[in-house]
Amino acid sequence: MKKVILHIDSAGEHQEVTLKDEISLGRTDSARIVLSDSGLSRVNTTFFRDGDEIFVVDENSTNGTFLNGEQVFTSPKRIKDRDEITAGNETLIYVEISAEKPVAVSNSPQDDKKTTTTKKAKKTEKSKPAKQENKLPMIPIIAGLSVFLLAFFILAGILVYSLISEPTAGPGNPTPSTINSAMLIPMRVIDPLGGQDPDDIDDLIAALNSDVADEVSNTSDVDDLQTNMKTSGKETGSDSELIVEPGLFERMINLAKGPRNGSVGERPAGMNVLPELCCGVPKQVAKLAEMVNGGYTQPLDFADLAERRLDGRLIELPVATQYYVLDVGGNANTSEFNEFSWQTEPRAIPMSPSSPKYKFLKQLADKLGYDLTNPKHRQQMKIRLLRMFTPAAKPVLEAFAKAYQQKFNRPLRITSLTRSMEYQISLNSNNANSFKVRGDNSRPPHTSGCAFDLARKQMTTEEQNFLIQEFARLEKEGVLDALIEYNVNACFHIFIYPDGKKPKGF
Helix, strand or coil: CCEEEEEEEEEEEEEEEEEEEEEEEEECCCCCCCCCCCCCCCEEEEEECCCCCCEEEEECCCCCCCCCCCECCCCCECCCCCCCECCCCCCEEEEEHHHHHHHCCCHHHHHHHCCCCCCCCCCCCCCCCHCCCCCCHHHHHHHHHHHHHHHHHHHHHHHEEEHHHHCCCEEEEEECCCCCCCCCCCCCCCCCCCCHHHHHCHHHHHHCCCCCCCCCCCCHHHHHHHHHHHCCCCCCHHHHHHHHCCHHHHHHHHHHHHHCCCCCCCCCCCCCCCCCCCCCCHHHHHHHHHHHCCCCCCCHHHHHHHHHHHHHHCCCCEEEEEEEECCCCCCCCCCCCCCCCCCCCCEECCCCCCCCCCCHHHHHHHHHHHCCHHHHHHHHHHHHHHCCCCCCCHHHHHHHHHHHHHHCCCCCCEECCCCCCCHHHHHHHCCCCCCCCEEECCCCHHHCCEEEEEECCEEEHHHHHHHHHHHHHHHHCCCCCCCCCCHHHHHEEEEEECCCCCCCCC
């Protein structure tokens, strides 16, 4: 059996841990090893072994787990000697794997997996050569046979159970992930909640914010959309500001992503993260609870978003201004609009023109000059519905975007705005890092209409510190809740209180 040592450096502390079976790391005592890195989730990362094969898995953490720079998700990844794993804000694990002397021969393969303890290792070190063992003690023999029989009956029971009760995979009943599909007994079934309480809204909301940005990959799609908006002639009144000058989006997105002089990245030298932007989301959770108690309902599909666009509860933002640019809607597709319901299976089905909700899509399509039978038009409508925001929160966004632009002569790049529940779930199918919606009690902040993300990897230390100071000030004033996210989705996640009031009790 190989010896595995995890060299853990976190928050200025170093420790070495021998991996014998399974070890979890996190920032609370829900984990086997508790670290003081505030960027870790309660249970962040787990290491486990299957004989001489070693694996690492992320427990749906907020800031992720990375193996040699590549993100690890909820499917286990095999690790090797000298691999490096990073997690949280400042946790580094170096893996050391070395061969040990062979242990005594066991009675069965099952015994080898179930008796790799320090106690047995000590016994095997004292074993005599085989030729001298003419008389074996009865106790070890009986113990070995007992273990063999126990393993046999467990194996038989699991095989019978799996044959008569194996569930069918589906949206509401996913197939459990295992590390080896050929094994009769899975060594480890992944729990996407990391063994935590599903009702722990604090961790659920933190996980919700771990989505890879919904960025636009082709600027020509934006140009086509703007051209259609102009030729339709349906943009009137306040909507006329949505038609921007030719090439503005491309100029602003290039300026926002453009090269800088100075240190840039998710953790540039000298970045000063203030306490207001770390350590959980209690304010956001409290405000979400107030919204729900006050009658807030999440938009379930694009028809619900269209209804909110028509009645003014949500307004569309222009794709680009001199203060900000919307890099939003990259996952919108040309497929038919779906009707989403928690009470049906499947939950999302193509929306029939006879559906009561279809009228909102048809009314908005007529208003904006779109044909719902045209796939390209459907995609453009979806992109525009994903650009919406709560009217009361818009001035707050514009105020600090203007302050940023005046200081650095660049627009802020917004990578996520409002989503429907159906759209959030659709991200689950093509984005392994997005939060897996688990039921109608899930509350993604982006379905509130007042949450958005700002990309920051391209920003310098000075730019990020400026925004951190601004968000901390506004959080102290009770205007918003701000978070800073690292790794793949390095961004600022902002939740503006729609009623202009911080949650009660804070």
